Amino acid sequence: MKVVAIIVTYNRKNLLLHCIDAIYAQCKKPDAIYIIDNNSTDGTYVLLHEKGIVNGNNEYNGISLIYVQLPINGGGSMGFHEGLKRVHNEGVYDYYWVMDDDGEPHPNCLKELLDHLTMGEYLSPLVVDIENKTSMAFGDGEPIETFVSKRSVDGEVIVGIANPFNGILYSKRFLEEVGYPERDMFIWGDEVNYDLRARQKGFAPTVICKAMHFHPKNRASHSKPFFFGMKKVIFVDNKWKMYCRCCNAIHNYKLAGNYIQIIKEFCLYNWLFLFTNFRLDWVVLYNKAFFNGMRSRFGGHKKYMR
Incomplete structure (x- = not known):
């Protein structure tokens, strides 16, 4: 059984080093590491070369290590698509351990995931706040014990939830059935899309509670209250990010058959920008x-990045 770790990175070279160190610190190491660089401009390649991590031998500290620099920054969606596609097409690996560059798996993370392969082919660690290792990184930042006790029958596994692309372990059969992440969603919703497609193919995620993946806590508030505070929508005052969020969310709602949510969002956002806070450009x-x-047409965010 062979396992490959895939890290997607963009302009976070120092965080990437911590992620690489955490993978090498695993008590059960992967057989290979792929670094998929979304055309970083911060000197990522130079730093990796200076550290000897990328050295022309496709090997570092006894583990095969392949560095791939993509020709453009296509966002996390393109990075994960290209990474999984390239590695899967090699036909060598049985399991794919996938993460962003700002995560750091606990030394026992991969071992715990591999010890629970009987639980499924779509396994997730607990994603824990990297600064406060007693609470969760996403959602309301619940204490780990509270999060697990609410959702797990035995304290060992939680069925039906996952944080895709944060230390997730996918099987080869999973990729062959589900395919690769949607390439052109850029950011914000690509992970939801991949999870939704997996469930539609019959792959329910399972969290392995003894496996932990440390990640910065999401402390940003994206809630925009309006209509006398009675309604809220997700909003960021950044046009390309907001475009990605809205386009991808609508695509995902349609994929899920959630037309009520589609109508609701259409009405709420148009009310917000037409009546509450009139902004024709928005x-x-x-x-x-x-x-x-x-229409499942992606890429319109590029206009707002110029």
Whole structure:
């Protein structure tokens, strides 16, 4: 049985080093590591070369290590798509351990995941706040014990939830059935899309509670109250990010058959930008994102990145 670790990185060279160190610190090490660089401009390649991690031999400290620099920054979605596709097409590996560059797996993480392969082919660690290792990194930041006790029958596993691309272990059969992540969603919703497609193919995720993956806590608030505080929507005052969020969310709602949520979001966002806080440019942006999401047309965010 062979396992490959796949790290997707972009302009976070120092965090990437910590991630690589954490993989080498595993008590059960992967057979290979792939670093998929989304065309970083911060000197990532130079630093890896200076450290001897990328050295022309495709090997570092006894483990095969392949560095791939993509020709453009296609966001996390392209990074994970290309990484999984390239490695899967080699036909060598049985399991794919996938993560962003800002995560650090606990030394026992991979071992615990591999020890529970009988639980499924889509396994997730607990994703824990890297600064406060007693609480969760996402959601409300619940204490780990509270999070597990609410959702687990035996304290060992939690069925039905996952944090895709944060230390997730996918099997070869999973990839052959589900395919690769949607390439062109860029960010914000690509992980939801992949999880949704997996469930539709019959692959329910399982969290292995003894496996932990440390990740920065999401402390940003993206909630925008309006209509006298009675309604809230997700909003960031950044046009390309907001475009990605809205286009990808609508696409995912349609994929899930959730047309009630599609109608609800269409009404709420148009009300927000037309009546509560009139901004014609945001009305145009949202409706472009909405209708392109309905048509599964990605890439419109690029206009707002210029």
